[in-house]
Amino acid sequence: MITIDAKNTRFDSLNETIRNSNDDVEIVNCLGQRFIGAGLSNKSLTIKGTPGNALGAYLNGANIEIYGNVQDAVGDTMNDGEIIVHGSIGDAAGYAMRGGKIFVKGNAGYRAGIHMKAYKEKIPVLVIGGTTGSFLGEYQAGGIIIVLGIDSKKNIVGNFPCTGMHGGKMLLRSTCDKISFPKNVNTRAATKEDLDEVITYIKEFCKCFGYNESEILNEKWTLVSPDSNNPYKQMYVQN
Amino acid sequence: MSIDYIYSEFEVVRNQNRCTNCRACEKQCANGVHYFDNDKKIMLADESKCVNCQRCVSFCPTHALKIVKSDCSFRENANWSEQTIKEIYKQANSGGVLLSSMGNPNKLPVYFDRILINASQVTNPSIDPLREPMETKVFLGKKPSSIKRDENGEIINNLTPQLELSIPVMFAAMSYGSVSYNTHKSLAMAASKLGILYNTGEGGLHEDFYVYGDNTIVQVASGRFGVHEKYLEAGKAIEIKMGQGAKPGIGGHLPGTKIVGDVSRTRMIPEGSDAISPAPHHDIYSIEDLRQLVYSLKEATKYKKPIIVKVATVHNIAAIASGIARSGADIIAIDGFRGGTGAAPTRIRDNVGIPVELALAAVDKRLRAEGIRNNISLIVGGSIRSAADVVKAIALGADACYIGTAALLALGCHLCRACQIGKCNWGIATQNPELVKRLDPELGSKRLINLMTAWKHEIKEFMGSMGINSIEALRGNRLMLRGIGLNQKELDILGISHAGE
Numbered sequence: 082m083i084t085i086d087a088k089n090t091r092f093d094s095l096n097e098t099i100r101n102s103n104d105d106v107e108i109v110n111c112l113g114q115r116f117i118g119a120g121l122s123n124k125s126l127t128i129k130g131t132p133g134n135a136l137g138a139y140l141n142g143a144n145i146e147i148y149g150n151v152q153d154a155v156g157d158t159m160n161d162g163e164i165i166v167h168g169s170i171g172d173a174a175g176y177a178m179r180g181g182k183i184f185v186k187g188n189a190g191y192r193a194g195i196h197m198k199a200y201k202e203k204i205p206v207l208v209i210g211g212t213t214g215s216f217l218g219e220y221q222a223g224g225i226i227i228v229l230g231i232d233s234k235k236n237i238v239g240n241f242p243c244t245g246m247h248g249g250k251m252l253l254r255s256t257c258d259k260i261s262f263p264k265n266v267n268t269r270a271a272t273k274e275d276l277d278e279v280i281t282y283i284k285e286f287c288k289c290f291g292y293n294e295s296e297i298l299n300e301k302w303t304l305v306s307p308d309s310n311n312p313y314k315q316m317y318v319q320n
Numbered sequence: 321m322s323i324d325y326i327y328s329e330f331e332v333v334r335n336q337n338r339c340t341n342c343r344a345c346e347k348q349c350a351n352g353v354h355y356f357d358n359d360k361k362i363m364l365a366d367e368s369k370c371v372n373c374q375r376c377v378s379f380c381p382t383h384a385l386k387i388v389k390s391d392c393s394f395r396e397n398a399n400w401s402e403q404t405i406k407e408i409y410k411q412a413n414s415g416g417v418l419l420s421s422m423g424n425p426n427k428l429p430v431y432f433d434r435i436l437i438n439a440s441q442v443t444n445p446s447i448d449p450l451r452e453p454m455e456t457k458v459f460l461g462k463k464p465s466s467i468k469r470d471e472n473g474e475i476i477n478n479l480t481p482q483l484e485l486s487i488p489v490m491f492a493a494m495s496y497g498s499v500s501y502n503t504h505k506s507l508a509m510a511a512s513k514l515g516i517l518y519n520t521g522e523g524g525l526h527e528d529f530y531v532y533g534d535n536t537i538v539q540v541a542s543g544r545f546g547v548h549e550k551y552l553e554a555g556k557a558i559e560i561k562m563g564q565g566a567k568p569g570i571g572g573h574l575p576g577t578k579i580v581g582d583v584s585r586t587r588m589i590p591e592g593s594d595a596i597s598p599a600p601h602h603d604i605y606s607i608e609d610l611r612q613l614v615y616s617l618k619e620a621t622k623y624k625k626p627i628i629v630k631v632a633t634v635h636n637i638a639a640i641a642s643g644i645a646r647s648g649a650d651i652i653a654i655d656g657f658r659g660g661t662g663a664a665p666t667r668i669r670d671n672v673g674i675p676v677e678l679a680l681a682a683v684d685k686r687l688r689a690e691g692i693r694n695n696i697s698l699i700v701g702g703s704i705r706s707a708a709d710v711v712k713a714i715a716l717g718a719d720a721c722y723i724g725t726a727a728l729l730a731l732g733c734h735l736c737r738a739c740q741i742g743k744c745n746w747g748i749a750t751q752n753p754e755l756v757k758r759l760d761p762e763l764g765s766k767r768l769i770n771l772m773t774a775w776k777h778e779i780k781e782f783m784g785s786m787g788i789n790s791i792e793a794l795r796g797n798r799l800m801l802r803g804i805g806l807n808q809k810e811l812d813i814l815g816i817s818h819a820g821e
Binding site: 092093096100115116119120122134135138139141153154157158160173176177179192195196198199200201203219220222223245247248310311312313314315316317318319320 | 407621
């Protein structure tokens with residue numbers, strides 16, 4: 082593993098160093114450099130500090146672990162790999178993500194998991210330990226979003242979640258009494274079978290951040306799924 | 321009958337003296353118009369299903385068929401056109417948003433047809449392109465503002481990646497899904513033989529076509545379908561689609577019925593699920609956000625690919641283009657309101673956006689005024705119909721043109737404007753395997769090559785007649801243009817004089 086001190090380093094030269102390294106990379110004193118790990122595969126990055134926007138965009142198999150908070154657009158259009166954040170993340174996380182996993186110990190900002198998609202065995206997973214802002218999972222077309230709301234007094238998700246959702250599913254560790262969902266989704270209390278289907282991701286989350294799995298599971302959960310894969314079918318008339 | 325019954329728009333006229341009951345028309349029509357009547361022993365037609373694609377007419381071996389516009393019409397009314405009345409019936413019956421395809425067909429000004437091109441007479445002699453070399457090659461991308469030299473006086477290559485085109489025409493974005501595998505294959509093969517580029521559109525790139533990568537623009541749109549690192553690496557350039565001329569400001573919905581087999585795999589969404597491209601990119605709310613997407617793509621592809629940002633021509637297009645030129649993008653593509661589409665709400669298609677000629681002139685003028693024209697290249701599309709349109713567009717300030725509809729016409733499209741139904745009898749806008757195989761990619765690519773070769777000759781003729789031997793010398797050369805029948809405001813926006821001035 083090589084260690085890079087990112088202090089006073091521009092994003093382009095930092096990213097070039099990462100790309101050209103044949104070894105795993107540790108970045109210390111990271112402060113706002115954007116696009117770290119864009120399109121990266123077959124490498125592990127450890128980041129200490131606060132990386133900038135679009136961390137792990139188009140990530141293609143690399144693993145990134147961040148000891149700190151992360152800014153906006155983490156894992157944009159991510160294809161494969163893992164991003165583990167020991168902190169909170171900004172807005173628009175996992176936009177159009179199509180594979181791989183993102184684990185966040187803290188909270189997520191607005192517009193997390195928009196238009197995540199899936200194809201056969203390729204299923205992206207976004208797990209948020211805390212709460213998320215508004216517009217979670219808009220246009221969700223596939224994949225799994227899990228929000229745990231650990232130690233949170235707030236609503237587990239903000240306003241207007243799941244608008245235009247037409248695939249995938251969402252598991253929220255809350256009864257979601259105070260959250261209003263749109264007409265295009267079905268919500269119900271999650272069963273043990275529902276949780277069993279995602280148990281590997283919850284286990285992995287607990288392992289990353291040292292939580293007790295049974296304590297996490299032992300809570301009321303809500304399952305959200307779309308009521309149609311073809312939400313606009315009835316909207317048009319041929320002209 | 322009911323209130324909603326509308327007599328068929330078209331009538332099938334069959335010359336029974338010529339018809340041999342060979343049933344070729346029946347086989348050719350995916351809409352099920354033609355059928356054999358066993359009692360009468362003749363071919364009949366259910367005209368209500370006809371879209372006037374002319375497939376049966378073309379394939380009738382005895383030329384027994386023609387399709388004509390029905391003369392059964394409502395009482396004439398200059399305000400309430402027949403089309404408008406029919407649309408109201410359709411909506412009153414269904415409650416649906418009207419869905420159409422291809423470009424705006426309405427009688428709105430086509431400025432290209434109101435612009436005339438200059439030629440040399442006596443002075444500045446014209447050039448014969450058949451005997452003198454004429455350069456139609458163009459390079460798209462940022463041009464450096466200064467020459468830098470090293471300590472030995474050698475020029476440092478500070479040129480960012482460029483696209484080299486043998487002629488300033490490329491095939492516009494049409495997604496795999498909206499058009500067929502064989503359409504993409506025809507475009508890809510033709511582009512690679514011609515030394516130009518085609519554009520994947522937003523549906524990803526089928527694995528069979530990675531071999532044409534050097535002649536491919538890969539598109540990234542709001543739905544990010546089929547976008548991954550290998551896809552970004554595959555193309556020669558990456559286009560961020562912010563908007564489309566046929567439907568500015570709205571997204572796209574490819575119906576689940578078209579998401580089958582390879583389309584599903586290429587887009588990376590399950591079979592039968594709608595492919596929804598949201599209206600905006602939900603991570604782009606500003607030029608700064610656009611800059612972020614531009615640079616994340618550059619970082620992911622190691623700064624080896626020029627980034628194109630495609631927008632629809634809307635009212636403030638000049639200011640928008642100025643922002644894009646400052647976003648780090650290498651090329652802007654502007655798509656006019658007559659641009660085609662595989663499906664768009666009729667009202668949006670016919671009422672939103674502005675003509676590309678005015679937009680192009682405004683953008684070029686603005687970028688020049690701000691001293692940033694060389695920071696960025698300019699592609700125009702929607703709709704470029706001929707070599708004359710190409711020449712006029714370049715003289716108005718474009719570096720290159722996109723053609724979509726013209727390319728499809730070369731492949732056999734008859735502009736019946738029923739792409740959204742998915743039963744294209746010409747094998748273009750369909751995913752039905754039986755229909756797709758009607759388009760032979762070898763023949764299709766040959767016809768595209770023919771079209772582009774013909775345009776290249778015509779472009780050279782225009783250039784020669786103007787006494788210009790390099791297409792780059794024509795770019796923004798508005799002195800070569802004159803308006804005819806345009807008012808002063810229009811002339812001012814186009815930056816040209818009236819004929820006779």
